[in-house]
Structures are given as C-alpha cells and as structure tokens.
Amino acid sequence: MKKFFLTVSVIFFFLTAYSQKSTDILIEVSYSSLQKDTITMLYQNNAWAATPIRNKELADPTANNHFSIQSDSIGKFIYFSLQKKDDSYLLVNYIAEPGDSVKIFVNRDGLIFRGKGSAKYQCRYDMDKIARAFPFFNSPRSYHTENKDVVLDSLYSSFYPVSASNSIKHVEGAKNCSNFVLEAYRDQISSLSYYVLKADLYGKSEKQILSSINSSYNVFGSDVTLKEKRRIQNTLVSIYLKKDKQSFNEIPDSLLAYSAGFLDFKTYQLGRSEANFSGAISPLPNPDKIYSGVEEIYENYEGILRDRLVTHYLLKSHKRLKNGSAEMATALKFVNDLECISLLGSLNNSTKPGSQAYNFSLSDITGKIRTMDGFKGKVVLLDFWFTGCTGCKVLAQRMKPIIGSYKNNKNLVFISISVDKDTVLWKESVSKEIYTNKGSIDLFTEGLGTNNPVVKHYGVTYYPTLILFDKKGRVVTTSVPSPENQKSKEALLSLIDKQL
Incomplete structure (x- = not known):
C-alpha cells in the first residue's frame, strides 16, 4: 500500500510539472502526515553558493513545499538548501540543473528522491551519510571564563601531532568512501554533476584538514613554553606536508570554477600569514615581496576560474584584509567575466572608503x-x-x-x-x-x-x-x-x- 501511494504521488507530480518549461527547475518536498513541516528554499543563481549579495529565498505560500525556478535565472546550475521552520536544514548546498523535476519524500528512515535528475540528489545524500559515519574531530578547545580567552587545553599539548594525524585519517577516509559512492553513480548523472560533486568533495575535505590543524597551530595553554610550541608547530607542518597532495587536475577548469567546495578551500588557504599554518605550509616564492591573495590568484589561474575565484575570495574575505580596497581595485583591473565584475562592483560601492553608510x-x-x-x-x-x-x-x-x-x-x-x-x-x-x-x-x-x-x-x-x-x-x-x-x-x- 505504501509503495502504491508513492507511485501515485510521483505520477501526480509529473502531471503537475507538465506545464513547466523543460529547462525550469521544479522541486517538491513531501512529508508523511506525522512529520509535516514548512520548508523554505534558499539558493543563489549560477552556482554562487556563498555569495550573500545574490542570496534568494523561495517560500511556498500554500505550505505545500512546491518550488519552481525559471530557467532564465539559473545559469549553469544552482546550489540550493532547504530550511525547515525551526531554522535547521533538510538539505544544504545540493546541486540542481536546468530541467530537474524532483520530488523529495521525507519519512522517518530518511529521504527518497524521485523524478528527472534525482540520481545526483540521491548520490549526494549517500555521500553525506558516509561523511556522518566518519565524524570530523576538531582539536579540543575551551573558553576560560576567568581569563576570558579561548585556549586549547594544555593537557592535550603533547597529543597535537596524534590529533592532527587522526584528523587527516578521518577526513581522507570519509573522502575516499564518498568518492566510491560518487563513482557508483557516475553513469546515472551528468558530467557537470559528477565533476562538481567531486570538486566539492575534494575541496571540503582539504579545507577540513587545514582548519583542524590550523586551530592547533597557534592556540596553546599558557604553560606551554615557546620551545615546545615551536616543536609542535614544526611537527604539524611535517605531518601535513607528508600527506598525499590532493590534485584537482582531473576536473576541468570550466567546472572547477563553479565548485563551491573548491572556491571555499582556496579562499581559506589564501587567508594565510607568516604566523598561521597556511603560511607555514605554503612559503612565498619570493620572501622579499608581499603577495596579496588577489595577486596569487592572478599569477596562478586563468579565465573563468581566475575570475570566479578572485570574486569568491573578495566576497568572503574583504572585511579582514589589511588592504581590502587596494585588492578590490587590482581585481577589477583584470576580471573579464561580466557577472563577476557586477558582483565586485556592488560590493566595492558599498564598502569602499567614502561610500555612504546603510541606514539600518x-x-x-x-x-x-x-x-x-x-x-x-x-x-x-x-x-x-x-x-x-x-x-x-x-x-x-x-x-x-x-x-x-x-x-x-x-x-x-x-x-x-x-x-x-x-x-x-x-x-x-x-x-x-x-x-x-x-x-x-x-x-x-x-x-x-x-x-x-x-x-x-x-x-x-x-x-x-x-x-x-x-x-x-x-x-x-x-x-x-x-x-x-x-x-x-x-x-x-x-x-x-x-x-x-
């Protein structure tokens, strides 16, 4: 009987979707009667997964959780998230391509995806389950209310290297298993979905490892001597440099440019200084020159990958850059993509010195x-x-x-x-x-x-x-x-x- 109702629901879904353009995106969330919730869809056009300027929301006024996005606003694809009424998320940064018509069934056992394009949703869902099976451990932190400071418990100082090695093993174990799942779905999903999911997976894993070790690199208990601190830091650098270097070469630049996971990882990696872990593992090619993140991107990347990476970098990091205005001006000189120019221009107009404050x-x-x-x-x-x-x-x-x-x-x-x-x-x-x-x-x-x-x-x-x-x-x-x-x-x- 349960299977019968599921089949009827899918047929009804396709009948209601018939009037949609073949290139529109149609997504519907169906809850069992015991779990019904109101969903809001959050998305950004053209794969800008972390761009607050372009954030959009869709809420179904009928509370039927039925969402439609017209093809003329999609671009290559979109990342979307489904947020529940209590602000928790049902899905986070899933890929939707033009023409997708997917119904998501929510029950106590999890999610079931049906319809055109649903294979990539199921693939990502299965990859997420693998990630949950390999929990990611940060270094132990605590907030000392008396000192009013955040420190790593000094009792763990001697275990930093062990913690770092274990973090790498956990993250890479999850990545390898998730990649196995992705390969199993390769023939069922588009080439775009396959490569973007792979780039997201690799980028997210590398960022997790960097973030974990970086948190151990600079924060120590007050009883750790400078000599011991340096020893631990050198050991952490050695551990990271010995791990297999993740290669993104198998992913075309034209798709790597649209991967939120890759862009986030590179942005995090570029936010380095001499004092942090990213700086220690990525020595500057010319120690006598001060390289900005924008300059590094310009020298190492080309075309749309360069344009989208520098745009993502500035959108995420411009507030904490010492020379944010100068880096913005440099980027605007070489960026060619019209959408990137528009995004940077909007940001520049609101944050450049002399611009009028927003009247909140x-x-x-x-x-x-x-x-x-x-x-x-x-x-x-x-x-x-x-x-x-x-x-x-x-x-x-x-x-x-x-x-x-x-x-x-x-x-x-x-x-x-x-x-x-x-x-x-x-x-x-x-x-x-x-x-x-x-x-x-x-x-x-x-x-x-x-x-x-x-x-x-x-x-x-x-x-x-x-x-x-x-x-x-x-x-x-x-x-x-x-x-x-x-x-x-x-x-x-x-x-x-x-x-x-």
Whole structure:
C-alpha cells in the first residue's frame, strides 16, 4: 500500500510539472502526515553558493513545499538548501540543473528522491551519510571564563601531532568512501554533476584538514613554553606536508570554477600569514615581496576560474584584509567575466572608503529603534557577531579596555549588531557580556539574521567583522585592525583618533 501511494504521488507530480518549461527547475518536498513541516528554499543563481549579495529565498505560500525556478535565472546550475521552520536544514548546498523535476519524500528512515535528475540528489545524500559515519574531530578547545580567552587545553599539548594525524585519517577516509559512492553513480548523472560533486568533495575535505590543524597551530595553554610550541608547530607542518597532495587536475577548469567546495578551500588557504599554518605550509616564492591573495590568484589561474575565484575570495574575505580596497581595485583591473565584475562592483560601492553608510533600522536591548542616520555627527565603530562565535568572544574581551578608554568621549559610538535569530538567545548573550561590552550599543537584526539588509549590504560573511564610519556617516574602512597585540591595538586607536 505504501509503495502504491508513492507511485501515485510521483505520477501526480509529473502531471503537475507538465506545464513547466523543460529547462525550469521544479522541486517538491513531501512529508508523511506525522512529520509535516514548512520548508523554505534558499539558493543563489549560477552556482554562487556563498555569495550573500545574490542570496534568494523561495517560500511556498500554500505550505505545500512546491518550488519552481525559471530557467532564465539559473545559469549553469544552482546550489540550493532547504530550511525547515525551526531554522535547521533538510538539505544544504545540493546541486540542481536546468530541467530537474524532483520530488523529495521525507519519512522517518530518511529521504527518497524521485523524478528527472534525482540520481545526483540521491548520490549526494549517500555521500553525506558516509561523511556522518566518519565524524570530523576538531582539536579540543575551551573558553576560560576567568581569563576570558579561548585556549586549547594544555593537557592535550603533547597529543597535537596524534590529533592532527587522526584528523587527516578521518577526513581522507570519509573522502575516499564518498568518492566510491560518487563513482557508483557516475553513469546515472551528468558530467557537470559528477565533476562538481567531486570538486566539492575534494575541496571540503582539504579545507577540513587545514582548519583542524590550523586551530592547533597557534592556540596553546599558557604553560606551554615557546620551545615546545615551536616543536609542535614544526611537527604539524611535517605531518601535513607528508600527506598525499590532493590534485584537482582531473576536473576541468570550466567546472572547477563553479565548485563551491573548491572556491571555499582556496579562499581559506589564501587567508594565510607568516604566523598561521597556511603560511607555514605554503612559503612565498619570493620572501622579499608581499603577495596579496588577489595577486596569487592572478599569477596562478586563468579565465573563468581566475575570475570566479578572485570574486569568491573578495566576497568572503574583504572585511579582514589589511588592504581590502587596494585588492578590490587590482581585481577589477583584470576580471573579464561580466557577472563577476557586477558582483565586485556592488560590493566595492558599498564598502569602499567614502561610500555612504546603510541606514539600518534595528531595535536595541530596550526595544528602542535605532537608525544609522541617528548617529550622524559621531564616529561609529560597528561590529557584527553571533552567539557561539569564538572570534567574537576574543574580540569583545580585547575591545573592553579600548571602549573603556573612550567612555567619556561623546563623539564616538561603539555599535554591536548580532545576527542571532532568537531574541531570547541574543538578550542572554548580551547580558553575560561575553560577545559585547557595556559601553557598546547592542542591536538585533529582528530575527532575520544574515538575511537582514544591513548584513547583505556590507556582504558580511566573516565574524567578527568591524567597519569604521566617520562623523558624516561615510565608510572610513572595512579593514579595521583587530587589537590582537600592542601594535595592532595602537593602529586601531590611531585610526579612531584621526576621525575624532
């Protein structure tokens, strides 16, 4: 009987899909009566999986979870996610190609995919199950409330190399098994899906390994000596360099350029410095020259891969680059793809020095509505954060003495905007003063989180993000020094004082 109803549902689905263009994307989610939920579809055109400027949402007003995307807005393909009413996800960054007509059946045992193009969905779903079978372990961290700092427990210091080796084994084991699943589906999916899924898999795995070891590379307990720290760091570098180097050569550049996994990995890898793990394993070809991420991309890639990689890199990283405006200007000189030029231009116009601030309208902790225009005549240092953000905790504690030093200056305002969606959670975090300080004005994004217009306007994808505005409400810089040490603290104070 269950099989009969499934068959009838599939037939009905295709009958209702008949009126759609053959190149449109049609996706429907069907729940069993015991599990019914309301779904929102999130996607970006032309495979921009991590581009907040292009983020789109589809919500079915009939609550039947039936979504249709017209072919003229798709591009090569799209990445889409299905978000449930409680903000958890049913699917994350799945590939949909023009012409897909897929029905997703949700039951207690998992998901079943039926229809045209459904094989790649099932393939990705099976690959995800493999990934869950190989849990990814980060190095042990803790937040010390007394020291108000994030550290790795010093008891684990001697086990860093073992932890790193195990992380590599876990990730590569999951990757190899997932790749086996992908090969089994190769004849059932398009060439585009096959190569993009492979690039995503490789890229995600490499980023996981880098992220895991990088977290162990710089954060140590206070009782670890400098000599021991250097020994551990050298061992971590040695372990990574001995592992098999992942090759992307089998994937055509024309498809690699559209892989979110590959672009994310390369962007993470490019965010290096002499002090972090990525810098240690990727020595610069000319130590006497300071290479920017944009310059490295220009020298090592060509065509659409170069254009999309540099666009992705700047969209994700421009807020934390020391010379973000200069790198943006360099990129705009050589990028040829019209869509990339448009994306970079939009971002550049909203963040370049001198551009007018976005006039947000957000509520503070008392419920009072605050607008950016209401702070004209004052210098504003704005930061974006969310509950659970480790870097945000660290920044808040480092900013505490700085905010305190300006407490009597009425010409300067510190504003903290949270992208939390839960009001109660936000208020609890503010009251505990872990992510913010008493001297700052705390604002809430009205439950919209990263979809709030002010977050989208500035293309915030990295947390915490700092932006400085002058007294006329114009952007001074999005590359605000984070007070990590005395030198950067002095640079921040100097930057603020120049505007007062």
